[in-house]
Amino acid sequence: MATEVSRPRVLVLGGGISGLTAVWALTGGETPDDTLEVCLIEAAPTFGGKIAATVIDGRSVDLGPDGFLARRPEAVALAKHLGLTEQLRVPGTSGAGIFARGKIRQMPAKLNLGIPTEWRALAKSRVLGPWALLRAGIDIVAPRHDLRGKLGDRAIGPLIERKLGRRVVETLVDPMIGGIHAGRVADMSAAATFPPLLTAAGTSGSLMHALRTSVPPSPADGEPVAPVFNSLEGSVTSLIDRLVAVGQERGAELLTSTEALHLRHDDAGWEITTSEGILRADGIVLAVPTGPAAELVRSLDEEMADLLATIDYASVGLVTFVLDEGVLPEGLFGTGMLVPSIARRSDGSAFLTTAVTYLTTKWPHLQRDGSVLVRVSTGRIDDVRFSDLDDEALIAQLTGELEELFGVAIHPRATTVVRWMDGLPQYRVNHQLRVAGIESAADRLPNLVVAGAAYHGVGIPACIGAAASAADLLRSKLLGD
Ligand SMILES: Cc1cc2nc3c(=O)[nH]c(=O)nc-3n(C[C@H](O)[C@H](O)[C@H](O)COP(=O)(O)OP(=O)(O)OC[C@H]3O[C@@H](n4cnc5c(N)ncnc54)[C@H](O)[C@@H]3O)c2cc1C
Structure with missing residues (x-):
C-alpha cells in the first residue's frame, strides 16, 4: 500500500494582487507543480484588495487602479501567461493637463516624472509665472543639495x-510624483520612488541637464510612443479573476471572508x-497591509x-461621473488633468480635487454612444477633507469643482463613490532602510516572508515582481532548493 507523503503547507494571508501572485508562484508560476500545498485567506468577501470594479452605465469600470505600467514587464507578462493577451488594451x-495660473494648460513637454528637463519647454507651456520661470532658469548655477559625495x-x-x-x-512635481502615492514630495524618498533623481542631484551644474541625459525624456507631442500603460478589457479585475481561477485549477485552497x-x-x-477557526501551516506569506501585519x-x-x-x-x-457626451469643453489635453x-x-x-481622469478618452474600450466617464480623485496624506463629507455632499462638492475647472454646467447622469481609507502606503525618506529592517526581522521568524505594496513599489507590476520573489524565497526555505 502506497503511503502518502505530506507536502509542506503554505498559508498566504491577504488576497490582493500580491497574495494571489504569491499563490501563482508557490504553485510553480509558469511551470505548474504541486510540491507545496497552498492555501490563501482573504478577510473581505471578495478577492482583489485595491483592485476592484463595478458596472457603471453598462460597462465594467475600475474602482481602484485603472491600468498598470507597460514599461515594466511583470504585469503584462503575467497577464499573457494567464491567457489575457487578447484583453490587453492601450x-x-x-x-495630460494641469490646472495652473487659473486655467487648464497642457503639461510641459520633456518632463521626467513631472520634473522639467528643458527650460524652453517649461517656458513654452506657461504653467509658471515669469518669476518662477526665471527661478527655474538659475538651475545651472544654483547650489546642489549636498556636496559631500554620493547622496x-x-x-x-x-x-x-x-x-x-x-x-x-x-x-508640477508634487501633483505628479506626490499624486502617485497620494503623498507629499516634501517627505518622499527619492531612493525608493525615483532613484535617477538622486544620481542627477549628485552631479554638479544643471539638474535639468543631468536628468535629461540620465533618463530618456518623454517624447514631444506627435512623436510615436510605445504605450506607457496597459489596461484590460472588462477591467483590471480580470487579472484577479484569472489568478483565482488558475490557483484553484492548480489545487490551491482560496478562501474569502476569513x-x-x-x-x-x-x-x-x-x-x-x-x-473561521484554526489553520496550520509550515510557511507563511504575509501579504496584508502593514497595519494588520504589525498586529x-x-x-x-x-x-x-x-x-x-x-x-x-x-x-x-x-x-466616477457619468456625463452627457459633449458636455466637457473641446481641446482638453490627454488622459486627464492634475490639480x-x-x-x-x-x-x-x-480644491478637494487632486486629479480628473477622462476615463473614456483614456480607455477607448469604455466608450459608449451618448455618455462619457470622468473620474475625480481626492485625498492626500495631509488632506482628508473628503472623509468629513457623506457621499451626497462629496458629489455636490466635486460637481461644483468640475464646473469651475471646466467652466461648464455639470448635471451628472449617475455617480459612483469609492473610498480607499488607508489605501496607499507612504514611501518616506529612508523607506528602503525600514524595509530592509522588516525583511531581516522576518528572516528571523521560521519560514515567514512579507509581500505587498508597502515594500518595493506600490504599482501593480512592482507588487507582482516582489510577491513572486518573496514566494520563491519561501519556497527555497521550505524545500531547500
Ligand atoms: C485608488 C488607487 C489607485 C491606484 N492606481 C493604480 C494604478 O493606476 N496602477 C497601478 O499599478 N497601481 C495603482 N494603485 C496601487 C495598487 O492598486 C496597489 O498598490 C495594489 O493593488 C496593492 O496590492 P496588495 O495585494 O499589495 O495589497 P491589497 O490590495 O491591499 O491587498 C491586501 C489584502 O489583504 C486583506 N487583509 C487585510 N487584513 C487581513 C487579515 N487580517 N486577514 C486576511 N486578509 C487580510 C485585505 O482585505 C486585502 O484584500 C492604486 C491604488 C489605489 C488605492
Whole structure:
C-alpha cells in the first residue's frame, strides 16, 4: 500500500494582487507543480484588495487602479501567461493637463516624472509665472543639495526646490510624483520612488541637464510612443479573476471572508487563528497591509511590528461621473488633468480635487454612444477633507469643482463613490532602510516572508515582481532548493 507523503503547507494571508501572485508562484508560476500545498485567506468577501470594479452605465469600470505600467514587464507578462493577451488594451491618447495660473494648460513637454528637463519647454507651456520661470532658469548655477559625495536617501521635494525653485515643485512635481502615492514630495524618498533623481542631484551644474541625459525624456507631442500603460478589457479585475481561477485549477485552497487574527509558532510549525477557526501551516506569506501585519507579528517580534507600523497610509476618495457626451469643453489635453494643492477656487478655498481622469478618452474600450466617464480623485496624506463629507455632499462638492475647472454646467447622469481609507502606503525618506529592517526581522521568524505594496513599489507590476520573489524565497526555505 502506497503511503502518502505530506507536502509542506503554505498559508498566504491577504488576497490582493500580491497574495494571489504569491499563490501563482508557490504553485510553480509558469511551470505548474504541486510540491507545496497552498492555501490563501482573504478577510473581505471578495478577492482583489485595491483592485476592484463595478458596472457603471453598462460597462465594467475600475474602482481602484485603472491600468498598470507597460514599461515594466511583470504585469503584462503575467497577464499573457494567464491567457489575457487578447484583453490587453492601450490608452487612446497620451499626455495630460494641469490646472495652473487659473486655467487648464497642457503639461510641459520633456518632463521626467513631472520634473522639467528643458527650460524652453517649461517656458513654452506657461504653467509658471515669469518669476518662477526665471527661478527655474538659475538651475545651472544654483547650489546642489549636498556636496559631500554620493547622496544617501533624500526627500524629492527639497532636492528639486534647491535647483529649480519652489513653484516647480508645487506646480508640477508634487501633483505628479506626490499624486502617485497620494503623498507629499516634501517627505518622499527619492531612493525608493525615483532613484535617477538622486544620481542627477549628485552631479554638479544643471539638474535639468543631468536628468535629461540620465533618463530618456518623454517624447514631444506627435512623436510615436510605445504605450506607457496597459489596461484590460472588462477591467483590471480580470487579472484577479484569472489568478483565482488558475490557483484553484492548480489545487490551491482560496478562501474569502476569513480574517487572520493571530499567529503562533510551535515545534509543529505555524498555527493561525482565523475568524473561521484554526489553520496550520509550515510557511507563511504575509501579504496584508502593514497595519494588520504589525498586529499579527507583534507577539512574535516586537521590533518587526514597530517597524511595520512606521509605514503609514494615505486615504483617497474616487468619484466616477457619468456625463452627457459633449458636455466637457473641446481641446482638453490627454488622459486627464492634475490639480496642484496650491490651486485656489474663485472663493479662495482649496480644491478637494487632486486629479480628473477622462476615463473614456483614456480607455477607448469604455466608450459608449451618448455618455462619457470622468473620474475625480481626492485625498492626500495631509488632506482628508473628503472623509468629513457623506457621499451626497462629496458629489455636490466635486460637481461644483468640475464646473469651475471646466467652466461648464455639470448635471451628472449617475455617480459612483469609492473610498480607499488607508489605501496607499507612504514611501518616506529612508523607506528602503525600514524595509530592509522588516525583511531581516522576518528572516528571523521560521519560514515567514512579507509581500505587498508597502515594500518595493506600490504599482501593480512592482507588487507582482516582489510577491513572486518573496514566494520563491519561501519556497527555497521550505524545500531547500
Ligand atoms: C485608488 C488607487 C489607485 C491606484 N492606481 C493604480 C494604478 O493606476 N496602477 C497601478 O499599478 N497601481 C495603482 N494603485 C496601487 C495598487 O492598486 C496597489 O498598490 C495594489 O493593488 C496593492 O496590492 P496588495 O495585494 O499589495 O495589497 P491589497 O490590495 O491591499 O491587498 C491586501 C489584502 O489583504 C486583506 N487583509 C487585510 N487584513 C487581513 C487579515 N487580517 N486577514 C486576511 N486578509 C487580510 C485585505 O482585505 C486585502 O484584500 C492604486 C491604488 C489605489 C488605492
